[in-house]
Amino acid sequence: MPDARPTAMVIAIDGPAASGKGTLSRRLADRLHFAHLDTGSLYRAVGLAVLRAGGNPSDAAQATEAAYALHPETTPLVLADPALRADEVASAASQVAIVPAVREALLAFQRDFAAYPPGNARGAVLDGRDIGTIVCPDADAKLFVTASVEARAERRLKELRERGVPVIYAAVLEDMRERDARDSQRAVAPLKPAADAFLLDTSSMNADQALDAAISFICSKTGLSDHCA
Numbered sequence: 001m002p003d004a005r006p007t008a009m010v011i012a013i014d015g016p017a018a019s020g021k022g023t024l025s026r027r028l029a030d031r032l033h034f035a036h037l038d039t040g041s042l043y044r045a046v047g048l049a050v051l052r053a054g055g056n057p058s059d060a061a062q063a064t065e066a067a068y069a070l071h072p073e074t075t076p077l078v079l080a081d082p083a084l085r086a087d088e089v090a091s092a093a094s095q096v097a098i099v100p101a102v103r104e105a106l107l108a109f110q111r112d113f114a115a116y117p118p119g120n121a122r123g124a125v126l127d128g129r130d131i132g133t134i135v136c137p138d139a140d141a142k143l144f145v146t147a148s149v150e151a152r153a154e155r156r157l158k159e160l161r162e163r164g165v166p167v168i169y170a171a172v173l174e175d176m177r178e179r180d181a182r183d184s185q186r187a188v189a190p191l192k193p194a195a196d197a198f199l200l201d202t203s204s205m206n207a208d209q210a211l212d213a214a215i216s217f218i219c220s221k222t223g224l225s226d227h228c229a
């Protein structure tokens with residue numbers, strides 16, 4: 001029997017590491033009562049699985065096997081693993097993300113989430129690198145969240161130090177530049193704004209200002225009126 005639910009509204013949020021897209025997406029989903037999927041966690045889960053097996057995230061066969069081992073029923077549990085937030089896992093994620101078969105393996109889960117958001121939500125916010133371009137090209141509203149690489153490195157430094165991780169600014173900045181280059185220069189689904197994305201530079205905005213700007217764009221673009229004021 002076909003699903004009788006009305007078509008879910010989809011908000012696509014893309015941007016580089018530590019631009020604030022995750023924070024923004026979570027707050028948007030709360031405000032609009034939408035479901036939220038941090039698609040970076042899927043790539044992190046694949047990278048972490050390869051690392052835990054003692055493998056090499058740059059090895060396409062190992063990465064592909066780990067991606068196909070993720071099953072929709074167990075994925076929510078896998079995505080809750082705090083180990084996903086480690087820096088070496090972020091780096092492994094960006095290595096497995098280069099492999100086209102890994103991206104293909106993760107596509108159906110993301111599209112299903114957008115089409116049938118869990119909890120019967122009337123919409124979904126997905127954040128990542130290729131949501132507006134590849135995963136949900138027909139999204140109702142698309143945002144590309146950026147900030148200068150220095151601002152992003154400062155934010156990540158603060159976050160890591162608050163978690164008690166001993167890091168120095170230069171290393172975080174270098175890591176960020178490396179990940180930006182790998183994400184934006186890969187052949188398949190590179191990090192880039194969709195042609196119809198709203199560009200939101202948060203370099204000199206706090207999280208509240210970024211949320212206000214995003215809400216104002218989404219409401220004017222989609223005609224949503226509740227939760228917009």
Ligand SMILES: Nc1ncnc2c1ncn2[C@@H]1O[C@H](COP(=O)(O)OP(=O)(O)OP(=O)(O)O)[C@@H](O)[C@H]1O
Nearest residue numbers: 017018019020021022023155159202205206207210
């Ligand atoms: N507008 C903002 N101003 C200052 N700090 C912010 C802002 N938005 C988010 N942050 C902080 O910056 C850090 C990175 O934000 P967040 O995790 O949302 O980025 P992200 O783009 O999802 O990163 P990643 O892709 O690496 O997961 C967090 O510590 C967050 O609290």
Ligand SMILES: Nc1ccn([C@@H]2O[C@H](COP(=O)(O)O)[C@@H](O)[C@H]2O)c(=O)n1
Nearest residue numbers: 039040041043093094097128129130183
């Ligand atoms: N749609 C996406 C999301 C993420 N990636 C890759 O995963 C890495 C980790 O993502 P975070 O958002 O958690 O930082 C990221 O550097 C990308 O390489 C992706 O390719 N597509």
